[in-house]
Amino acid sequence: MMDDYAYLLSLAKRTSNSTPMTDATVSATATNASCGDSCTVSLKVANGVIQEVSFEATGCVIGRASAAVVVGQIGQSAITPWAIASLGQITGKEIRELLGVAVSPLRERCLTTALNALQIAIAKIK
Amino acid sequence: MLAFGLSSVLNPGDEILLSPFEHHANLLPWRRVAEERGAIVRTMPMTTDLMLDLDGSLAMMNERTKIVATTLVSNVLGTIIPVANLAERAHELGALVIVDAAQAAPHLPIDVNDLGADALVFSSHKCYGPAGIAALILSNSLIDTLEPMILGGGMVDSVESDGATWKSGPEKFEGGSPNVEGAIGFAAALKTINYANTPRAFLVHRLQSFPSIILFDPPFAVAIIAFTVIGLHPHDVADMLGQRGICIRAGNCCATPLVEKLSPNGILRVSLGRETTEEDVQKFIDELSTIISFTSI
Numbered sequence: 462m463m464d465d466y467a468y469l470l471s472l473a474k475r476t477s478n479s480t481p482m483t484d485a486t487v488s489a490t491a492t493n494a495s496c497g498d499s500c501t502v503s504l505k506v507a508n509g510v511i512q513e514v515s516f517e518a519t520g521c522v523i524g525r526a527s528a529a530v531v532v533g534q535i536g537q538s539a540i541t542p543w544a545i546a547s548l549g550q551i552t553g554k555e556i557r558e559l560l561g562v563a564v565s566p567l568r569e570r571c572l573t574t575a576l577n578a579l580q581i582a583i584a585k586i587k
Numbered sequence: 588m589l590a591f592g593l594s595s596v597l598n599p600g601d602e603i604l605l606s607p608f609e610h611h612a613n614l615l616p617w618r619r620v621a622e623e624r625g626a627i628v629r630t631m632p633m634t635t636d637l638m639l640d641l642d643g644s645l646a647m648m649n650e651r652t653k654i655v656a657t658t659l660v661s662n663v664l665g666t667i668i669p670v671a672n673l674a675e676r677a678h679e680l681g682a683l684v685i686v687d688a689a690q691a692a693p694h695l696p697i698d699v700n701d702l703g704a705d706a707l708v709f710s711s712h713k714c715y716g717p718a719g720i721a722a723l724i725l726s727n728s729l730i731d732t733l734e735p736m737i738l739g740g741g742m743v744d745s746v747e748s749d750g751a752t753w754k755s756g757p758e759k760f761e762g763g764s765p766n767v768e769g770a771i772g773f774a775a776a777l778k779t780i781n782y783a784n785t786p787r788a789f790l791v792h793r794l795q796s797f798p799s800i801i802l803f804d805p806p807f808a809v810a811i812i813a814f815t816v817i818g819l820h821p822h823d824v825a826d827m828l829g830q831r832g833i834c835i836r837a838g839n840c841c842a843t844p845l846v847e848k849l850s851p852n853g854i855l856r857v858s859l860g861r862e863t864t865e866e867d868v869q870k871f872i873d874e875l876s877t878i879i880s881f882t883s884i
Contacts, residue, residue, distance in 0.1 A: 496852065497853060521820035521823050521852075522820060522823045
């Protein structure tokens with residue numbers, strides 16, 4: 462278990478230095494009342510392509526580690542319209558599998574807070 | 588159920604006074620009833636040492652106060668509320684005193700008359716009994732005047748083609764098939780409660796030794812202790828403890844308005860039970876220490 466938490470902590474640290482994007486095209490915040498988690502996703506979009514992504518995640522380790530997993534799904538390169546559509550289809554089950562750590566059902570919403578924020582932001586892209 | 592049953596005593600502008608320690612179960616029904624009747628819910632003040640501000644609370648009571656609803660013990664902090672003092676003034680003003688003793692019942696001997704409660708409730712599952720059953724104690728006058736909230740078989744003396752006559756006494760409020768198994772289990776569980784000293788002081792002393800722990804320690808409290816760990820989310824700590832065989836509560840403990848004043852992400856709460864020993868507490872402290880050391884690397 463401590464190994465699992467060590468892994469989660471290492472993932473969570475990846476989102477701890479995120480900086481807010483001041484010139485985002487769209488942004489969205491999702492919260493998880495049970496843990497007080499909050500994740501804000503900001504996207505810079507040009508010609509239907511995501512050029513830049515910013516995640517600001519606060520809260521529990523699982524919420525912040527999941528945000529890192531979601532960031533990992535986006536990758537570093539520009540996201541095409543096709544890739545944007547696939548991001549919109551990611552499920553909580555996939556995030557759980559990507560995280561690779563057993564999470565109690567009580568923490569289910571911690572897993573999906575960042576994903577919710579991303580998908581709300583994607584839905585705002587015209 | 589009780590809140591809705593008492594709604595008829597409320598008129599627009601009347602006031603319901605609640606303590607600042609309420610569990611949602613003794614908060615949300617009163618808000619709903621107040622909304623329906625045009626009444627006002629007011630929250631009594633808390634002192635900086637996490638007790639009820641009695642003087643401030645008494646000063647809030649007036650001729651518009653119709654109901655004073657309070658927990659006897661905070662389910663978050665263990666704080667003991669001076670219900671008898673509240674009841675004395677409430678009754679002078681003609682208000683009813685409703686006491687939620689769910690958290691008090693397993694920790695304190697309760698004398699309903701000494702408290703001055705017009706109604707007192709407590710639940711089985713907090714007393715080591717089965718879930719889904721609770722007790723409601725009503726004053727004689729409320730038993731007579733309160734209309735039954737659940738209608739059905741078993742609570743009527745007679746049913747005519749155009750009306751019905753209720754039974755008298757507690758049976759009036761026990762419509763439908765009774766939860767017999769629950770009642771037997773509840774009664775048996777109550778016999779197992781003992782109020783012997785729990786190692787609360789020992790636990791508090793140990794928790795105080797951690798520089799990274801913020802302890803919420805009211806001066807008059809039962810063996811329920813709330814704390815947070817600086818830099819660690821309460822749910823993460825509870826998760827790790829759970830994996831190591833120690834179950835404690837994390838989060839807002841169904842008392843969000845109170846917990847939000849203590850910590851934005853919730854708290855950790857340890858409840859010491861009838862069989863908790865100093866050895867158990869020491870095991871908990873050892874595991875907590877391991878978690879804090881591990882996560883601070």
